Amino acid sequence: YMTPYVRYAVRHPLTQNFPRKFKTSFTGSPNKDNIMSAIHDLAFIAQIKDGKKGFKVLVGGGTSIMPRLAQTLYDFVSIDDYLSVSEAIWQVFDQAETLRKNRMMARIKVLIDRIGIEEFRNLVENEWSNIGKIDPSPLMATDNIYTETPPLPTKPRRTPKKLPEAFSNWMATNVESQKQAGYKIVYLTVPQGDLTKDQFFQLAKVCRIYSTGSVRTTQEQSIALRWVPESLLFDLWKDLVDIDLGKPDAHTISDVVSCPGTDSCKLGITSSMGLGKAIRENLILNATNDPQAKKLHVKISGCPNGCGQHHLANIGFHGAAVKGPKGQIPAYEVFLG
Ligand code: SF4
Known part of the structure; x- marks a missing residue:
């Protein structure tokens, strides 16, 4: 519709x-x-x-x-x-x-x-x-280009005797069941929303093997692979780790969302990506095991326009300017709740 x-x-x-x-x-x-x-x-x-x-x-x-x-x-x-x-x-x-x-x-x-x-x-x-x-x-007719063929559930290439803890952590936060039995949605943790050109090419290869050949970007600055056969999750994770896209903790407190800010937006007042990176690194360094704290979302906009969705976060920041001794200096307004 x-x-x-x-x-x-x-x-x-x-x-x-x-x-x-x-x-x-x-x-x-x-x-x-x-x-x-x-x-x-x-x-x-x-x-x-x-x-x-x-x-x-x-x-x-x-x-x-x-x-x-x-x-x-x-x-x-x-x-x-x-x-x-x-x-x-x-x-x-x-x-x-x-x-x-x-x-x-x-x-x-x-x-x-x-x-x-x-x-x-x-x-x-x-x-x-x-x-x-x-x-x-x-x-309503849908163009052929949008018709997707899910991969058939096939035998995994790798079957480790004991699953690594890193894989279990990734499964806990980055994988969701589809309503179709045997298929999963896999979310990639993409810090700052940045992918290199090499990762793009490698991701294209990965999504042809494990998904439908296409991916979706999400409002949480993540990438979603749909129709991943459950039997191939470990193989997929290994291939994602090889291209530095197998990180856990998607949609948790350390998965900070930020707009481009002064990195590339001409309206930006502050470096929202810089703050996002600093907060993420700090949260990983001082990782919490509190399940409630892990559920919190941090979002940052480089100006009041709100492209980083700071209004929709538990902890939100938007870039602002305040008077300093030698003129205006960049600052943030903080939103809680
Ligand atoms: S919130 Fe402001 S700085 Fe960030 S992308 Fe939007 S307009 Fe640019």
Whole structure:
């Protein structure tokens, strides 16, 4: 259902000159928010109601200098209606001329903040009543390039008598079961989100052997290999270790997320990658065994814009500048909770 949305939206006249950017997310999982739905302008969360497929619809989320959690626009919109609701929402956003006065405030969350979700819903329904049903099925055909063939579970190449502790640690934090029996999702720990060109080529080889030949980047600055046969996990781990991508502790406190900051972003005030590296090294050096502490997330943005998702962390930092004796010096604001 995301594919028809994209195809319908991309060249739609309404989406060509929005007041500003508009981010949409979809998830097929009603019980686990794996898309950060609350920080998107528009989010669709799959639901089934009375045997009918549809979505819960959230609007108006965002971070940056005005963080807002998306609010529920509808608890359920059927698949026959989600494209027409989308068009109605685009219409309301596009017509909000007041948003065009200040680029910094030209987001749908600002409109909803000003008029309230009830009034926003009224505006959407007014538009929606003029839009007929839009059937997504003609837009659903998937290009062959996206068809994936999972590898067959085959005999492992290596079968150690005793599994190394490092492998068990990696299994505990970097491997998740798929709903398809016998297959796993493997997350790679990628410090600072940096891969070398050699690692890229080697990773391409690895994912052709153990996965579908493609990988996904994740919102947690990790790389996910899907459809990994359970029987090949040890072989995969060994091959990942050889290219320095077999580190454990994905999605734990030491797996610090940071935006590029001053390394490459012209808006950066501070070296968020530098701070991320320093915190990670320190956390590894002083490793905690407290399971609750290990679950914490540290995220860093090099300025208040929040690309490092500092709003969504247990411990967040954003770059700032403070007055020093000889002028401004880089600093951080710290967010807890
Ligand atoms: S948070 Fe700021 S410094 Fe970091 S990538 Fe975004 S704009 Fe650049």
